[in-house]
Amino acid sequence: MPSKSDPITMDAVYTAPGYLFRRMQQIAVAIFVEECKAYDLTPVQYASLVSIRTHPGIDATRLSAVIAFDRSTLGSVIERLEAKAYIERKPSPGDKRTKLLYLTKSGAALLRDIIPSVERAQARILQRLKPADRKTLLALLTQLVDLNNEASRVPLRAEDALEHLGRSG
Amino acid sequence: MPSKSDPITMDAVYTAPGYLFRRMQQIAVAIFVEECKAYDLTPVQYASLVSIRTHPGIDATRLSAVIAFDRSTLGSVIERLEAKAYIERKPSPGDKRTKLLYLTKSGAALLRDIIPSVERAQARILQRLKPADRKTLLALLTQLVDLNNEASRVPLRAEDALEHLGRSG
């Protein structure tokens, strides 16, 4: 623990959790893009597609809560997925404000085909660690994300996905 | 390990290393910004300032290697730091292509003042873990970033910082 009078050096930057998480995010995205380059799909777009397949007819606001992405950002993500014809937006019968999201056949096919590449990418991220260390890191990471859920600007609300099925509560 | 025929569920997304690192990056940035909001400085701008203070007269390309940020992106970061008068760009006497970067008095003062907030932010990121787990996670994270250095689009090249002092060898 550095004292107040220590000059901050590059070493303090390199060992800061925030810096390390930034680097790992860069590395994880680079590996994902490399493994999936045949499909022209980003990690965010992939997560969105999986979520829409799991929750057909979800709206954009609920989708943002389910994958913990910013609501504003998600607008353009959805636009791009629609432009590539992987999803469809249909007006909600009950609420004129919302548009409901569905996978197209093309989107479902893409999702089926890309899975091996995505799994290869996820495996590669931790590959260079010893198997026991992989398990330890993944467990601590999962725990830390969960403990800090409320600290992020867009906390994960997985249960929100159920609401579009009709509010019985 | 899911088999080829398993449907991918949200759970597979939530437990993927790439997703977890993205979440932690979001969380770490949110905590940094919150702790440092009095200073109007982003994590990237902070790392740049520290690096320029450690290596006065460094050029933009070498700076990008030292903090592993993209060279194109760094251009606008430097612009913003210069607009806020935290750094100065001076033409290099030996090389008409490069501009050398220096902290201003104002930048040095800011760096001095902001350190407690930055340290508080970094501590907060891991705070909710048990002390032993913090050490374990940090060690594994450091190891993993190092092992995957070449996988990122902009590998860290800390030793590049020395080159601007004159090539003796």
Add this chain to the structure above:
DNA sequence: TCCATATTGTAAGTATGCTGTCAATCGAGA
């Protein structure tokens, strides 16, 4: 019913982070 409040999608503005490309410049070898 009417109205204050909330929600939804969208947009504008800022900041990373990456892909390219380009002109100016540099450096090394023929």
Add this chain to the structure above:
DNA sequence: TCTCGATTGACAGCATACTTACAATATGGA
């Protein structure tokens, strides 16, 4: 010395990620 290839900073373009704001719409309570 001349020229070719590399380097440098700048720019354009795309994709996240956040902020605020806004209009349309919904909802709950007086």
